[in-house]
Amino acid sequence: MPASMPPAGQPAELWQESLSDLITDPRELADFLQLDQRLDPAGEQALAQFPLKVPRAFAERMEKGNWRDPLLRQVWPSFTEEREAPGFTADPLRERHYNPRPGLLHKYRGRVLLIAAPHCAIHCRYCFRREFDYRENSPARAEWREAFDYIRGDASIEEVILSGGDPLALGDGQLRWLLESIAGIPHVTTVRIHTRLPVVIPERVSGELLAMLRGCRQRVAVVIHCNHAQEIDAPVAAALKSLHRAGVSLLNQSVLLQGVNDDAAALSALSKRLFSENVLPYYLHLPDRVAGTRHFAVTLEAAEAIMRELQACLPGYLVPRLVREDPGKPAKTRLI
Numbered sequence: 001m002p003a004s005m006p007p008a009g010q011p012a013e014l015w016q017e018s019l020s021d022l023i024t025d026p027r028e029l030a031d032f033l034q035l036d037q038r039l040d041p042a043g044e045q046a047l048a049q050f051p052l053k054v055p056r057a058f059a060e061r062m063e064k065g066n067w068r069d070p071l072l073r074q075v076w077p078s079f080t081e082e083r084e085a086p087g088f089t090a091d092p093l094r095e096r097h098y099n100p101r102p103g104l105l106h107k108y109r110g111r112v113l114l115i116a117a118p119h120c121a122i123h124c125r126y127c128f129r130r131e132f133d134y135r136e137n138s139p140a141r142a143e144w145r146e147a148f149d150y151i152r153g154d155a156s157i158e159e160v161i162l163s164g165g166d167p168l169a170l171g172d173g174q175l176r177w178l179l180e181s182i183a184g185i186p187h188v189t190t191v192r193i194h195t196r197l198p199v200v201i202p203e204r205v206s207g208e209l210l211a212m213l214r215g216c217r218q219r220v221a222v223v224i225h226c227n228h229a230q231e232i233d234a235p236v237a238a239a240l241k242s243l244h245r246a247g248v249s250l251l252n253q254s255v256l257l258q259g260v261n262d263d264a265a266a267l268s269a270l271s272k273r274l275f276s277e278n279v280l281p282y283y284l285h286l287p288d289r290v291a292g293t294r295h296f297a298v299t300l301e302a303a304e305a306i307m308r309e310l311q312a313c314l315p316g317y318l319v320p321r322l323v324r325e326d327p328g329k330p331a332k333t334r335l336i
């Protein structure tokens with residue numbers, strides 16, 4: 001192979017092995033990181049409601065002996081989740097109101113979102129869909145046709161977003177079928193894939209996946225949902241390079257999380273690291289007020305102060321837009 005050719009991507013079976021070998025026991029994670037669980041016990045109720053799931057490759061990027069590690073904080077099912085917090089609810093975005101067909105959400109003009117997969121490779125404790133009804137939104141192929149008929153019947157829909165769960169947690173056969181079904185709808189010009197897989201299990205960027213994305217009729221954008229520069233190690237960088245060379249537009253959106261990335265230095269380092277891997281930062285979300293996530297909340301005032309610092313130290317194209325999702329609004333609310 002000439003030196004300029006992109007890497008072929010990893011063999012398919014590697015990522016499936018990683019996906020079936022996740023850390024799901026908090027004791028195992030605490031032991032691996034040499035942490036004393038008595039200092040921040042895992043909450044039994046929190047675990048029952050939203051179990052622990054951490055890929056080993058992601059755990060290896062955490063600092064041993066550090067309860068404040070920014071990657072650990074994103075996944076640790078702390079007992080503090082179980083404290084009541086007024087204003088924090090199961091469905092703060094009222095997504096069930098925008099769910100006209102199983103598996104399909106239509107919130108904004110011109111684009112629809114498909115709940116392509118009911119599961120993820122990692123459980124992020126701040127997730128706004130941690131109580132989403134995936135059983136009601138896991139269509140079989142026959143039911144997916146209803147969603148495709150809905151898209152076909154509305155010529156204003158130009159973009160289909162694959163979300164979840166994590167769409168890249170699907171096997172290649174089902175993913176190919178979804179992409180081919182979307183490719184058959186003439187007015188859809190863009191497919192956007194929201195996924196944590198290239199970051200948490202970079203082997204997911206296999207040769208098969210790259211070939212599939214390269215062969216798409218529509219433009220393809222992949223949004224990688226990375227919150228901290230420490231998440232990007234050499235295998236993640238290689239996966240992103242392969243996606244870029246396959247012609248995929250790479251974007252990032254982060255959530256502003258207390259104790260993870262709520263300072264300008266961390267966000268500036270993240271933007272620079274992303275850009276060095278051909279990824280543009282575009283959104284920084286104020287966290288949604290989801291039950292169990294009070295400990296991640298950042299006030300609007302604090303978020304605006306961080307943004308002013310970021311604007312002072314980064315070129316404009318590396319400053320993500322600070323946004324909040326307000327249910328019922330025609331677009332995300334841009335805050336600064």
Ligand code: SF4
Pocket residue numbers: 119120121122123124126127128129130164165166196
């Ligand atoms: S990968 Fe995305 S959908 Fe899955 S738990 Fe994390 S934030 Fe939620």
